[in-house]
Amino acid sequence: MRVLGIDPGLTRCGFGMVEGAVGRPLRLVEVDVVRTSTDASVASRLCVIEAELERWLDRLVPDAVAVERVFSQHNVRTVMGTAQASGVAMVAAARRGVPVALHTPSEVKAAVSGNGRADKAQVAFMVSRLLRLSEPPRPADASDALALAICHIWRGSASARVEAAIAANGSAR
């Protein structure tokens, strides 16, 4: 499956697509960070992010989109822009029928490093290992987007297996 991970943000929004399945090697398809100017209005910055995402969805046709679940306890000044960008990203995917999943930062860290409290450098290192890259993707938003995609491939597959097992044992429940 091909998963597009999105690390939402107004100033820098990370897009990373990974192809893979549980028990098979993962492959980096493409990664990029969309930047918007702090001089522009919030509405026009969100438009830039949406337009770029539309191009990714048209061109790379992901099977699912994984977006970081945003919490409001962090930096008050940036969190609203992050939430707005995540909303725009979710709608762009959902209105064309692409399944959208949300994963928390600690779920993503735990998925790629085994530690829900891993730091940025550790996540970037593991992403480069798992995707067999010569060096960690930069900036951090790029490796966070890839980590989200990897997390979804592994967690999504796990929950799909559970659902399949439940369906197979349907009458036994």
Place this chain on the structure above:
Amino acid sequence: MRVLGIDPGLTRCGFGMVEGAVGRPLRLVEVDVVRTSTDASVASRLCVIEAELERWLDRLVPDAVAVERVFSQHNVRTVMGTAQASGVAMVAAARRGVPVALHTPSEVKAAVSGNGRADKAQVAFMVSRLLRLSEPPRPADASDALALAICHIWRGSASARVEAAIAANGSAR
């Protein structure tokens, strides 16, 4: 000018269109509250809000959209959904070239009631007075959306006059 006010929210999103200009009577064009089910995913709820907003923009062709500026110091559980809905609303307007303005709750309250700390009932009362309605629009999201539109008509016109005056005195600056 015709202004569409949007009180963003995931569970209830208020849309209210008002026509008017400074020094002229205001007229209610239309008001409604879009509701989405808490059982649905955030992505699909945002899609419902976007689709409804698209219909409003197609049908009523506002000259501007006024959205409530969201702050994160309020209810932590609902603020993220509010921010996501506001992002979706801003992009829907901006990508078709409709100017988007943000007004804070206290700017809106001050515009319609003269008091930046007015309560919900006072805002609803003043909205019904200013639009010559027989009773305050319900629920509060409806009257808040109309208050945003009124605020924008009055504040927008004021800033447009200032800009026109500056332009007229261009060489004198």
